[in-house]
Amino acid sequence: xxxxxxxxxxxxxxxxxxxxxxxxxxxxxxxxxxxxxxxxxxxxxxxxxxxxxxxxxxxxxxxxxxxxxxxxxxxxxxxxxxxxxxxxxxxxxxxxxxxxxxxxxxxxxxxxxxxxxxxxxxxxxxxxxxxxxxxxxxxxxxxxxxxxxxxxxxxxxxxxxxxxxxxxxxxxxxxxxxxxxxxxxxxxxxxxxxxxxxxxxxxxxxxxxxxxxxxxxxxxxxxxxxxxxxxxxxxxxxxxxxxxxxxxxxxxxxxxxxxxxxxxxxxxxxxxxxxxxxxxxxxxxxxxxxxxxxxxxxxxxxxxxxxxxxxxxxxxxxxxxxxxxxxxxxxxxxxxxxxxxxxxxxxxxxxxxxxxxxxxxxxxxxxxxxxxxxxxxxxxxxxxxxxxxxxxxxxxxxxxxxxxxxxxxxxxxxxxxxxxxxxxxxxxxxxxxxxxxxxxxxxxxxxxxxxxxxxxxxxxxxxxxxxxxxxxxxxxxxxxxxxxxxxxxxxxxxxxxxxxxxxxxxxxxxxxxxxxxxxxxxxxxxxxxxxxxxxxxxxxxxxxxxxxxxxxxxxxxxxxxxxxxxxxxxxxxxxxxxxxxxxxxxxxxxxx
Amino acid sequence: xxxxxxxxxxxxxxxxxxxxxxxxxxxxxxxxxxxxxxxxxxxxxxxxxxxxxxxxxxxxxxxxxxxxxxxxxxxxxxxxxxxxxxxxxxxxxxxxxxxxxxxxxxxxxxxxxxxxxxxxxxxxxxxxxxxxxxxxxxxxxxxxxxxxxxxxxxxxxxxxxxxxxxxxxxxxxxxxxxxxxxxxxxxxxxxxxxxxxxxxxxxxxxxxx
Numbered sequence: 077x078x079x080x081x082x083x084x085x086x087x088x089x090x091x092x093x094x095x096x097x098x099x100x101x102x103x104x105x106x107x108x109x110x111x112x113x114x115x116x117x118x119x120x121x122x123x124x125x126x127x128x129x130x131x132x133x134x135x136x137x138x139x140x141x142x143x144x145x146x147x148x149x150x151x152x153x154x155x156x157x158x159x160x161x162x163x164x165x166x167x168x169x170x171x172x173x174x175x176x177x178x179x180x181x182x183x184x185x186x187x188x189x190x191x192x193x194x195x196x197x198x199x200x201x202x203x204x205x206x207x208x209x210x211x212x213x214x215x216x217x218x219x220x221x222x223x224x225x226x227x228x229x230x231x232x233x234x235x236x237x238x239x240x241x242x243x244x245x246x247x248x249x250x251x252x253x254x255x256x257x258x259x260x261x262x263x264x265x266x267x268x269x270x271x272x273x274x275x276x277x278x279x280x281x282x283x284x285x286x287x288x289x290x291x292x293x294x295x296x297x298x299x300x301x302x303x304x305x306x307x308x309x310x311x312x313x314x315x316x317x318x319x320x321x322x323x324x325x326x327x328x329x330x331x332x333x334x335x336x337x338x339x340x341x342x343x344x345x346x347x348x349x350x351x352x353x354x355x356x357x358x359x360x361x362x363x364x365x366x367x368x369x370x371x372x373x374x375x376x377x378x379x380x381x382x383x384x385x386x387x388x389x390x391x392x393x394x395x396x397x398x399x400x401x402x403x404x405x406x407x408x409x410x411x412x413x414x415x416x417x418x419x420x421x422x423x424x425x426x427x428x429x430x431x432x433x434x435x436x437x438x439x440x441x442x443x444x445x446x447x448x449x450x451x452x453x454x455x456x457x458x459x460x461x462x463x464x465x466x467x468x469x470x471x472x473x474x475x476x477x478x479x480x481x482x483x484x485x486x487x488x489x490x491x492x493x494x495x496x497x498x499x500x501x502x503x504x505x506x507x508x509x510x511x512x513x514x515x516x517x518x519x520x521x522x523x524x525x526x527x528x529x530x531x532x533x534x535x536x537x538x539x540x541x542x543x544x545x546x547x548x549x550x551x552x553x554x555x556x557x558x559x560x561x562x563x564x565x566x567x568x569x570x571x572x573x574x575x576x577x578x579x580x581x582x583x584x585x586x587x588x589x590x591x592x593x594x595x596x597x598x599x600x601x602x603x604x605x606x607x608x609x610x611x612x613x614x615x616x617x618x619x620x621x622x623x624x625x626x627x628x629x630x631x632x633x634x635x636x637x638x639x640x641x642x643x644x645x646x647x648x649x650x651x652x653x654x655x656x657x658x659x660x661x662x663x664x665x666x667x668x
Numbered sequence: 669x670x671x672x673x674x675x676x677x678x679x680x681x682x683x684x685x686x687x688x689x690x691x692x693x694x695x696x697x698x699x700x701x702x703x704x705x706x707x708x709x710x711x712x713x714x715x716x717x718x719x720x721x722x723x724x725x726x727x728x729x730x731x732x733x734x735x736x737x738x739x740x741x742x743x744x745x746x747x748x749x750x751x752x753x754x755x756x757x758x759x760x761x762x763x764x765x766x767x768x769x770x771x772x773x774x775x776x777x778x779x780x781x782x783x784x785x786x787x788x789x790x791x792x793x794x795x796x797x798x799x800x801x802x803x804x805x806x807x808x809x810x811x812x813x814x815x816x817x818x819x820x821x822x823x824x825x826x827x828x829x830x831x832x833x834x835x836x837x838x839x840x841x842x843x844x845x846x847x848x849x850x851x852x853x854x855x856x857x858x859x860x861x862x863x864x865x866x867x868x869x870x871x872x873x874x875x876x877x
């Protein structure tokens with residue numbers, strides 16, 4: 077069976093399509109039942125608010141069932157079990173802020189072991205010796221140290237307590253008691269603490285999850301419960317949030333996840349606040365409160381950080397901002413014309429994304445992420461199109477790329493030698509020679525050679541080659557310009573050393589001379605001239621060499637494309653060129 | 669010349685130059701239009717309109733079931749996940765905040781529920797069985813061949829590979845979207861996709877002999 081990828085994909089699709097079961101009737105019945113239940117439960121809603129869970133996780137239950145008789149047998153066998161009790165761990169209590177610490181206690185709640193789970197945890201414990209002391213005393217000491225060292229503060233006031241007890245009853249009791257104690261302790265420090273507490277068995281599953289994401293098993297359990305309640309949350313994303321952030325997320329969900337109880341309110345002081353977020357968005361859009369309607373602001377998270385989502389309308393246009401809740405940076409900006417919903421130019425789905433833009437730029441420069449410094453990417457609006465501006469530095473050059481946000485096409489490249497700031501590293505030979513004489517210059521021809529060589533082109537391939545000598549702050553250089561394909565190249569070459577000081581490669585702007593430019597979409601397309609250039613370029617021919625040249629814009633089928641046809645050397649060439657990106661979709665060369 | 673990264677004219681134009689034998693389809697017919705529509709259905713659902721559930725269900729059932737199946741592999745488990753998913757969608761519709769990515773939202777729910785199922789299901793550890801696909805090699809109808817491909821996917825690919833291939837085939841997701849959904853780097857998604865398909869081609873060619 078010879079199959080292409082496409083055929084395999086089609087087969088797979090058909091096979092699944094024909095085996096989908098019909099769950100709709102069952103589904104509707106189940107929802108109906110739930111609705112009824114909800115109505116009944118509305119009466120005892122109060123009880124539900126502080127629903128302390130008595131371990132619901134199924135794997136734990138199963139293990140308990142299996143292990144219970146075994147444990148009973150062991151107790152019978154070891155008559156002297158009580159003698160061990162003093163040394164056996166009865167419960168492990170984990171405290172998570174950012175420092176993460178676990179205390180193991182025996183039946184009498186004496187601390188058997190103190191386990192810092194990260195570096196911050198170690199610094200909290202410092203040289204305290206808590207072994208053998210009462211749990212309450214140890215908790216007092218830990219909270220005190222966390223406050224003194226600034227881990228708990230007005231700005232970050234959330235703490236998670238996870239009790240993993242051998243006895244469910246004792247576990248619940250401990251959870252309630254510690255939650256109350258910690259709240260009171262924080263009050264004593266004049267902090268409005270927010271305490272999250274839960275019971276959870278730190279079984280293998282949570283240990284593994286914790287290991288993978290570099291968090292504590294308690295935090296892993298908390299996130300899983302959060303996901304149970306809101307399955308749209310990504311574990312990996314949430315793992316990167318602090319307990320305070322997670323607490324805020326929970327408060328935005330209105331109800332606490334099952335098995336987690338809350339006291340106090342998570343601090344929002346670390347964030348810029350809704351007002352500030354609003355004014356940042358307004359300023360960016362160049363509007364005031366009077367200009368807009370249907371304003372919505374919401375605290376949310378994305379990619380492991382907290383964001384404000386600001387949405388509003390001006391006329392028919394919807395503006396949508398994502399603003400970093402901590403530093404106020406605009407992470408994403410969309411505007412969408414509701415009336416033209418059929419041709420949505422501003423859907424994020426259509427953008428290649430910051431990461432991909434960086435990849436394209438780095439790839440083009442032949443560099444990897446860890447080779448470069450100061451990598452910065454911003455989304456910008458350039459006339460009618462959105463672009464990513466990717467900037468970074470490598471060795472003593474600064475790179476600047478402008479990349480079409482939809483097609484990923486490189487629109488502009490600028491590579492510039494970083495000027496020696498305060499005479500540090502960069503006392504280059506050229507700047508030292510204050511008296512430059514004509515004889516010392518490399519000459520225009522040599523400068524052209526250097527530029528062409530760098531571009532990997534030769535003199536006959538390029539158009540409009542022009543070279544001039546220019547002076548800038550005591551420095552003489554050659555400016556070499558030429559065009560190749562659909563791009564213009566501009567080089568600055570040090571007249572003395574021949575070093576390339578700056579490279580700029582830019583798309584030649586599509587000329588709007590074409591009559592069809594009345595359509596508002598036309599700006600999104602590359603234009604006939606550009607399509608012609610791309611096709612001829614690909615064939616390695618010029619317009620004067622070919623015969624029977626025809627070009628047609630077709631948008632009957634999606635995506636719109638240019639059809640370019642011509643003849644040369646007994647062959648007929650046919651191209652289909654993607655109208656928005658200039659990508660060659662199809663190419664045929666046939667004997668005429 | 670103290671200029672390390674060599675940038676040639678060739679590479680600047682790489683986007684256009686690197687082509688393309690005859691009829692390479694770059695574009696996948698988009699779901700763009702239906703995405704907006706899905707958004708609408710979810711909003712309606714949030715408002716208690718149960719008819720919207722039916723529309724939503726019809727539009728998404730193949731992807732939901734297929735994706736669930738790619739993780740849990742057993743049809744009965746996949747069906748359970750499918751049902752739970754729609755329950756969650758109904759419950760979560762009020763909280764759903766349109767980012768123009770309703771499908772990603774739904775598929776994330778499927779994934780979390782399916783992984784949960786995998787952890788708790790007693791069947792999860794069992795090797796894959798052909799419970800439902802006829803294995804008669806003499807059957808060369810198109811439908812039988814289709815099923816054979818599905819069976820091969822479920823049997824021979826790893827969990828991650830299965831997810832990638834199914835999402836790509838059934839929902840036509842972009843690699844970038846798949847990478848985001850599975851929380852893996854784009855490069856990994858791409859290379860795993862290509863490796864999986866060449867693996868499938870090899871196996872299918874063998875079997876077809």
